[in-house]
Ligand SMILES: Nc1nc2c(ncn2[C@@H]2O[C@H](COP(=O)(O)OP(=O)(O)OP(=O)(O)O)[C@@H](O)[C@H]2O)c(=O)[nH]1
């Protein structure tokens with residue numbers, strides 16, 4: 285995977301500052317292109333990561349019931365406007381055949397997928413599909429709640445509006461009762 289081209293970002297940020305009528309050489313702005321390049325390298329770091337890598341940590345634990353990690357905070361960048369959207373992810377799954385992964389790996393997968401130019405729907409589905417591929421569980425449910433800065437600080441300007449997306453796979457797609465149970469834990 286290609287690594288971040290810091291020089292190119294710096295040149296682009298300098299051009300944007302000029303284009304908005306700023307003076308990129310003034311004291312407060314002289315290091316800004318460099319800072320922005322460093323920040324983009326950090327917030328887009330997920331482009332170099334495969335979430336499935338994190339699910340290689342497997343414990344042969346015989347637990348074929350719900351595992352839920354909820355309220356995982358995340359920050360991502362809306363691919364339409366390159367401004368942040370952020371919120372919480374809730375990930376539940378029912379392991380099969382001893383394929384129980386580390387709890388922190390669920391949060392690491394969220395980071396890997398969120399740190400890219402993204403859509404909330406795609407983050408949600410990518411996490412669910414990566415878990416299905418890597419862990420072959422009975423079922424997976426991913427729920428994400430987020431606030432999009434492109435809807436709050438600009439455009440339609442609706443601060444506080446929350447977007448909720450879900451992806452259900454396996455038994456969670458088939459069994460409304462199982463789904464209701466995990467949703468009550470997420471809410472509770
Ligand atoms: N489905 C989806 N839409 C998103 C997401 N993030 C931002 N958007 C939307 O992407 C759309 C882009 O719409 P456009 O009409 O192309 O762009 P725009 O003129 O800047 O739109 P406004 O935000 O309505 O001003 C907007 O409706 C955003 O709210 C996301 O994660 N998922």
Ligand SMILES: [Zn+2]
Pocket residue numbers: 362363364365366367432434435
């Ligand atoms: Zn946006």
